Amino acid sequence: MNKIAKKHSQNIHFEVKSKLSILVDTTKIYWDVITHTKHPTLRGRESDVKRVLSEPDEIRSSKKDKSVLLFYRKFDNRYLCVVVRFFKKRGFIITAYWTKKIKEGELKWRR
Numbered sequence: 001m002n003k004i005a006k007k008h009s010q011n012i013h014f015e016v017k018s019k020l021s022i023l024v025d026t027t028k029i030y031w032d033v034i035t036h037t038k039h040p041t042l043r044g045r046e047s048d049v050k051r052v053l054s055e056p057d058e059i060r061s062s063k064k065d066k067s068v069l070l071f072y073r074k075f076d077n078r079y080l081c082v083v084v085r086f087f088k089k090r091g092f093i094i095t096a097y098w099t100k101k102i103k104e105g106e107l108k109w110r111r
Contacts, residue, residue: 014046016053018071019109024053024084024091031093039097048075049096052082060105068094072102 015025026034035043042049052073062068062083069091071082079102083094 014050016050018053018084018091019056019059020069022086022089022091024093026093034093034095038095041098042096045080048073048080049082049093052080052096053084056109057111058102058107059109060103060107063103063105069108070103070105 011027011029012025013028013031015023018024031046035045052071056071056073057079058072060070060072062070065085067087068083068085071084072079078098078100080096081099081103082096084091085094086092
């Protein structure tokens with residue numbers, strides 16, 4: 001394990017086995033960026049994000065970047081989307097956000 005990978009693994013905030021059987025994680029520092037700067041409505045919603053990754057309604061690939069997948073699960077009248085970049089058989093959360101609509105992109109999996 002190289003120094004960067006080792007440092008990353010020591011700082012993991014949470015890790016989830018996705019529906020595609022790939023481990024997806026985020027660090028505490030990056031999760032704080034998402035929940036305090038980008039999307040404060042996700043503060044305290046780690047369990048929902050984990051559920052989207054492990055039990056999504058739908059998974060789509062990004063139209064812009066094929067190494068990025070968007071995981072969606074409906075909660076009440078909106079979807080929680082978790083955006084994940086895959087690299088060397090691992091996944092890293094890029095962002096997560098609430099949306100009313102699923103984006104276009106190739107369908108990879110549907111419940």
